[in-house]
Amino acid sequence: MPLPLLPQQDFYITHRILPFDYAMPALEASTDHYGMGYVISGDRFTITPKHTYYHRKGELGMMPPYLYHRTMPLSPEAGIPYEGILVKFSPKFIEPFTASVGQSVFDDIYSHRVSKFLPEDSEKILAHLRKMLETYKSDFPQKTALLQYMLYEFLLTVLWLRLDDDDSIPHNTTLTPPILEAIFYMEQNYSKNPSLEETATVAGYSPAYFSKLFHAQLGKSYSDYFAVIKLKHVQHLLLSTDKTITEIAIDTGYRHVSNLSEHFRKLTGMSPLQYRRLQKTNADALNPK
């Protein structure tokens, strides 16, 4: 499980850089703290029993206690180290805050698993985290109180600045651990196109039973769900890189560019290049220069 807070410790913040291919070894949940993670570089795919999240550079992830989850790189092909700031705080540390603003405000803040911001606001969020880190490392006698107010200010600032856009994907049912393992495996190996048989073995079921269970929990067949996983990665590379469609096809494990294009058009109704153009135009409109 995520490392617990030390005894008598109610707040912890760290800046960490992990290898680009770092993945949590198993489903884990904290029992004693709320977590928050800001991504400075690299990106994360996170799976929980009820949702799947994409957590990218400049975004803030919120993880309540007792929520089983597992994270892995979303774009391992980019080879970018996963750098981020991680915050942990105990329920006790946040009590004066919920007593003052109300539990519903706090719940609202934690209702987005991943908070997104306009680029300039994301910079503000990062600056605030860096200030907390600096304070945490200082020997200022009142630093616990200061960190407490900084955290409360931070939480309200997140509520204020975050965009409504929460693109976590809810599952139809609560996924069971074997199916979570299967999805994790599919994500981790998507460019190698793992077969239903191979993934069923990872989950510990026969192919026939796994196929049935998978469809029951996710509302989609194995191949349809896998198609969506691949599509998400292609879309991400179209927007975050200047790679050609041929290069993206190689990175994401398509044998021919034509397969990628056909697949893309079937799921989105447009060509990969149309998608890239359209999304970049929208992004420019959102962030006037």
Added chain:
Amino acid sequence: MPLPLLPQQDFYITHRILPFDYAMPALEASTDHYGMGYVISGDRFTITPKHTYYHRKGELGMMPPYLYHRTMPLSPEAGIPYEGILVKFSPKFIEPFTASVGQSVFDDIYSHRVSKFLPEDSEKILAHLRKMLETYKSDFPQKTALLQYMLYEFLLTVLWLRLDDDDSIPHNTTLTPPILEAIFYMEQNYSKNPSLEETATVAGYSPAYFSKLFHAQLGKSYSDYFAVIKLKHVQHLLLSTDKTITEIAIDTGYRHVSNLSEHFRKLTGMSPLQYRRLQKTNADALNPK
């Protein structure tokens, strides 16, 4: 008196620019709020019954309720508008803070009438105030709670970053209003060299009685105290401008440069140029480039 908070208002912040020669028309005290003022440009001379303060660019002044005070420009000859950020908050607004960190911490924060900072820390203090101002003007539903935490964070940050150097000048006794008026008049007109007779009229006393009262309250004769006022202004111009001694002599109302130099040497033991060189060397040592 300083404008009170509106009913139901517990916090107020404003950015204001006043003419370079703005002076409070009379001794005043707030009855319902704590005040804080950060100087962005220009400077202030403040007098209270127990202290005299110099409040310059980049410094933060703290004003508790029920403290009679009066402010005026410290360097009117520079003609720089007085620009600053002013904060007011009610005792109620700060209650959760004192309940948490202790009254003594809050008292410690307010014990420096003027808090000074290293230049880079002063920038941080200003950035924090600007963030509060932005939040105050916003329509974020939780802005009151957010401003509260920002204020608490701000107060602790001031305690953390402020320099020990508090150069307010304590008076030997509590000054009475007529003597406060007299000092205010002397400061305001120092370059015109007001005579004891002229200032006694302002205070509403005969010259003889005023002279006795002045000495009793300030421990110095009128002419000795006035010499210190002039010295302070000369010192400030030596450090904050590149003016020649001749120019400074004209600005501060000396008839001849030689009078200034002799006066300066008598009070400090060095020449004006030695002082300028020495202080600038010290300042450079404090702020390594």
